[in-house]
Amino acid sequence: MLRQRRLVPELMDDPELDVDRHHAALAGLRRINYFSRSVSVLWSAICAERTRLNNRPLRILDVACGGGDTVFSIARRAKQSGVELTIDGCDISEQALRYAHQNPANVNPRQHKFIQADVIADDVPEGYDIVMSSLFLHHLTEQDAVILLKNMASKCEHCVLVDDLRRTLSGYMLAWAGCRLLSRSKIVHFDGPQSVRAAFTPSEVLRLTEQACMRPIELKRHWPQRFLLRWGKT
Numbered sequence: 001m002l003r004q005r006r007l008v009p010e011l012m013d014d015p016e017l018d019v020d021r022h023h024a025a026l027a028g029l030r031r032i033n034y035f036s037r038s039v040s041v042l043w044s045a046i047c048a049e050r051t052r053l054n055n056r057p058l059r060i061l062d063v064a065c066g067g068g069d070t071v072f073s074i075a076r077r078a079k080q081s082g083v084e085l086t087i088d089g090c091d092i093s094e095q096a097l098r099y100a101h102q103n104p105a106n107v108n109p110r111q112h113k114f115i116q117a118d119v120i121a122d123d124v125p126e127g128y129d130i131v132m133s134s135l136f137l138h139h140l141t142e143q144d145a146v147i148l149l150k151n152m153a154s155k156c157e158h159c160v161l162v163d164d165l166r167r168t169l170s171g172y173m174l175a176w177a178g179c180r181l182l183s184r185s186k187i188v189h190f191d192g193p194q195s196v197r198a199a200f201t202p203s204e205v206l207r208l209t210e211q212a213c214m215r216p217i218e219l220k221r222h223w224p225q226r227f228l229l230r231w232g233k234t
Contacts, residue, residue: 006197026067028183057084061128064136065089068100088113124155132161138199149212159232165199171225
């Protein structure tokens with residue numbers, strides 16, 4: 001079942017999706033991402049980049065930011081740690097960006113910019129030290145994934161961080177059980193396991209980065225059945 005990618009449209013990607021159902025799904029995903037602790041992995045990577053840049057203030061862009069949960073979580077950790085940074089988000093979905101502005105986690109609406117952008121057909125907004133994405137790569141065809149990586153690499157001023165799922169049986173089982181345990185949304189129940197079936201294996205990710213001319217890279221596995229990719233310009 002998981003030997004080959006199975007890329008089919010996810011329900012949350014439907015632009016005609018009812019607003020209330022969309023918001024309920026985003027709330028469910030927020031709970032799931034909280035327990036996955038992926039933000040902790042991203043935060044550790046950001047702190048390492050800050051050290052490489054002599055602790056100067058960082059400018060970060062979260063590509064395909066959805067409802068902005070990762071943006072707000074990183075901003076909160078920075079404030080708690082006394083780390084000076086600016087983090088903004090971009091997404092193709094106008095509905096998701098509206099939710100980001102209304103997100104209860106957004107304690108300072110003027111602190112973040114949310115930009116509507118098609119990062120495949122157009123380009124990635126520029127002017128950021130770190131360009132990162134979380135749980136977006138598996139939504140794409142191989143061709144579009146290569147375009148995304150190229151666009152992120154060309155627009156970042158320092159490095160690219162990509163955090164995503166690995167296509168494994170353990171990951172599929174965790175997604176199936178976790179989505180039902182942590183959310184009542186039927187959209188999440190379908191999209192969670194489907195995301196794993198659409199995810200890349202580490203060897204497939206390496207092939208994508210080769211096509212995107214991003215070498216060398218660092219690829220680290222982490223809980224729960226995910227990976228963090230890092231590529232730096234220097």
